[in-house]
Amino acid sequence: MISTKAKVTDTRKLAEGIFGLTLSTKAAIEAKSGQFIMVNTKSEAHLLGRPISICDIDKENESLSIVWRNVGYGTKELSTLKEGEEVDIIGPLGNGFPTDEELIKGKSITLLGGGIGAPPLYALAKELSSKGVKPVVILGYRSESAGLFLKDEFERTADVIIATDDGSAGVKGTVIDALKEHDVKSDIIMACGPMPMLKGIKNYAQEKGIDAYISLEERMACGVGACLGCVVKTTHKDHHSQVNNARICTEGPVFEAKEVEI
Amino acid sequence: MNTQVDICGITLKNPVMNASGTFGSGMEYASMVDLNRLGAIVTKGVANKPWEGNPTPRVTETPSGMLNAIGLQNPGIDTFIERDLEFLKSYDTKVIVNVCGHSEDEYVEVVERLGDCDNVSMLEINVSCPNVHEGGIAFGTQPEALEKITKAVKKKARQKIIMKLSPNVTSIAEMAKAAESAGADAISLINTITGMKIDIRKRSFVLANRTGGLSGPAIRPVAVRMVYEASKAVKIPVIGMGGIATAEDAIEFMMAGASAVAVGMYNFHSPTAMTDVIDGIEKFMAENKIQNIQDIIGVV
Numbered sequence A: 001m002i003s004t005k006a007k008v009t010d011t012r013k014l015a016e017g018i019f020g021l022t023l024s025t026k027a028a029i030e031a032k033s034g035q036f037i038m039v040n041t042k043s044e045a046h047l048l049g050r051p052i053s054i055c056d057i058d059k060e061n062e063s064l065s066i067v068w069r070n071v072g073y074g075t076k077e078l079s080t081l082k083e084g085e086e087v088d089i090i091g092p093l094g095n096g097f098p099t100d101e102e103l104i105k106g107k108s109i110t111l112l113g114g115g116i117g118a119p120p121l122y123a124l125a126k127e128l129s130s131k132g133v134k135p136v137v138i139l140g141y142r143s144e145s146a147g148l149f150l151k152d153e154f155e156r157t158a159d160v161i162i163a164t165d166d167g168s169a170g171v172k173g174t175v176i177d178a179l180k181e182h183d184v185k186s187d188i189i190m191a192c193g194p195m196p197m198l199k200g201i202k203n204y205a206q207e208k209g210i211d212a213y214i215s216l217e218e219r220m221a222c223g224v225g226a227c228l229g230c231v232v233k234t235t236h237k238d239h240h241s242q243v244n245n246a247r248i249c250t251e252g253p254v255f256e257a258k259e260v261e262i
Numbered sequence B: 001m002n003t004q005v006d007i008c009g010i011t012l013k014n015p016v017m018n019a020s021g022t023f024g025s026g027m028e029y030a031s032m033v034d035l036n037r038l039g040a041i042v043t044k045g046v047a048n049k050p051w052e053g054n055p056t057p058r059v060t061e062t063p064s065g066m067l068n069a070i071g072l073q074n075p076g077i078d079t080f081i082e083r084d085l086e087f088l089k090s091y092d093t094k095v096i097v098n099v100c101g102h103s104e105d106e107y108v109e110v111v112e113r114l115g116d117c118d119n120v121s122m123l124e125i126n127v128s129c130p131n132v133h134e135g136g137i138a139f140g141t142q143p144e145a146l147e148k149i150t151k152a153v154k155k156k157a158r159q160k161i162i163m164k165l166s167p168n169v170t171s172i173a174e175m176a177k178a179a180e181s182a183g184a185d186a187i188s189l190i191n192t193i194t195g196m197k198i199d200i201r202k203r204s205f206v207l208a209n210r211t212g213g214l215s216g217p218a219i220r221p222v223a224v225r226m227v228y229e230a231s232k233a234v235k236i237p238v239i240g241m242g243g244i245a246t247a248e249d250a251i252e253f254m255m256a257g258a259s260a261v262a263v264g265m266y267n268f269h270s271p272t273a274m275t276d277v278i279d280g281i282e283k284f285m286a287e288n289k290i291q292n293i294q295d296i297i298g299v300v
């Protein structure tokens, strides 16, 4: 984990309101899929870093890419950055997705990404494929016209199934509907997306008796485990906090679904 | 150049520390900040037993600041002594432990447990947390209650006692005097100012606790005024905080009467804030030919 200036080396618009950029930073050296960075705004009125997941990692060139949806001040400012500008970041943060050989070897792994939950799964899909466990990736979007961002990138590294709210592309419905409709064999699910989707996955995994790892979000102030702002209720006593609360920024953002009360 | 300051007989290598609750126990920032450079490390409030704290959302951004309602989640004194204090033993900086409780007995229990901890220089008694419904702020808003808890703690404490004052009072001078007369060795201020934010789309409160404590540069002028008033009212040292982001801010607090200063939520924005403040103070001293930092305390 470092606190550093990162130089923007590439910017792109992926769909309406969805942007991406590549940052040149030593934070890439230690980064893993599922981890995130805190990105500062340049405004002295907006002092909290914005947590954004790492979408792609290039260790050789020491660069990270991120993809986000414009929702408020910070993300909108981020989408105005130009190549060559710098941003203050802290990272890499959090635990990341589990990709140990003994966990994934010979397993059928399904990745579920809902909307802006897709980006962190990209680095994960690449990592799993490179370890010889090519995953099935199910991506949920609003509609084809709102943009199937990152679909082409995912298709280069995984088998992709699409779901849209309005049925304009792929299965009509949620990623869980698509999972059921295509009857995807899964020993392990890894997912990121809105809370209702994650709750659905927790229930689905419990019913089927499969392992599910979900990436959670919460309002964050520090991103490094110091403020205790970002906790989630846990089923068991958390080792660090000594109560049934774990810090999403530090013990997470990826948790085993059965370990958290959501 | 001498940047040392003296807080009730304890010498700090420089006047800069973190504000409790914004730096964990140093552990969380150790890879990014050279802890040995800090005048002191102030740990997150600790109680006799683990506390769960409030439901989420617990934090939200506000103009040049933030609201928090953590509710003093903490692992309890046993884990704190074994893990956090043990960790701090390897660093060359003073350790100040921030103490919280629901009742006088709970405060005293923690203070007694800490009595045997050699690497703890001072105890900061948080009687001013706006986010816990019992205890906490109740002790910090009435002079009589503040005197009572100060005396109870002081009677059992082996270390020097800093009473941390709430800004949510009519007269900060009166509270400072109450702490001093009850035997406090020092006072620190300000804790957060009670605030509220409403999500107009949800027609509801942003924080699950409804209210939260405001901190950050937004509160700095209020804090400077209160540090000034409190330090004029008492002879014991004052540790000043509230929105410090830069060396200029820290110097402002010292000129207002603070013998030492703490950086709070700005650590979240910039983990190197404290070391930047220390560098900036040294630069200011050199540029203004100040030999001894103590010469600027309370000069206004």
Ligand SMILES: Cc1cc2nc3c(=O)[nH]c(=O)nc-3n(C[C@H](O)[C@H](O)[C@H](O)COP(=O)(O)OP(=O)(O)OC[C@H]3O[C@@H](n4cnc5c(N)ncnc54)[C@H](O)[C@@H]3O)c2cc1C
Residues within 6 Å of the ligand: A036, A048, A049, A050, A051, A052, A053, A054, A067, A068, A069, A070, A071, A072, A073, A074, A075, A076, A116, A119, A120, A216, A217, A218, A219, A220, A253, B060, B061
């Ligand atoms: C671990 C983690 C990873 C994330 N990864 C991504 C990602 O890869 N792409 C992406 O588009 N979004 C991601 N998010 C959500 C992203 O953090 C918010 O959309 C962003 O902070 C909004 O900032 P803003 O200034 O535009 O919005 P504002 O509403 O102006 O923000 C105000 C405050 O609320 C916080 N906030 C607002 N929405 C959220 C949220 N959903 N989660 C946490 N804090 C929030 C902001 O950080 C800021 O402190 C992630 C969140 C977390 C916790």
Ligand SMILES: Cc1cc2nc3c(=O)[nH]c(=O)nc-3n(C[C@H](O)[C@H](O)[C@H](O)COP(=O)(O)O)c2cc1C
Residues within 6 Å of the ligand: A221, A227, B019, B020, B021, B022, B044, B045, B068, B070, B072, B098, B126, B129, B164, B190, B191, B192, B214, B215, B216, B217, B219, B241, B242, B243, B244, B262, B263, B264, B265, B266
């Ligand atoms: C997230 C957070 C947690 C805090 N926790 C504590 C605490 O445990 N004990 C305490 O005395 N003060 C606590 N405070 C108050 C700070 O120590 C400080 O008094 C206040 O934030 C003002 O300083 P600032 O504006 O520089 O942040 C907390 C503040 C924040 C933002």
Ligand code: FES
Residues within 6 Å of the ligand: A219, A220, A221, A222, A223, A224, A225, A226, A227, A228, A229, A230, A231, A247, A248, A249, A250
């Ligand atoms: S954001 Fe501060 S502990 Fe997680």
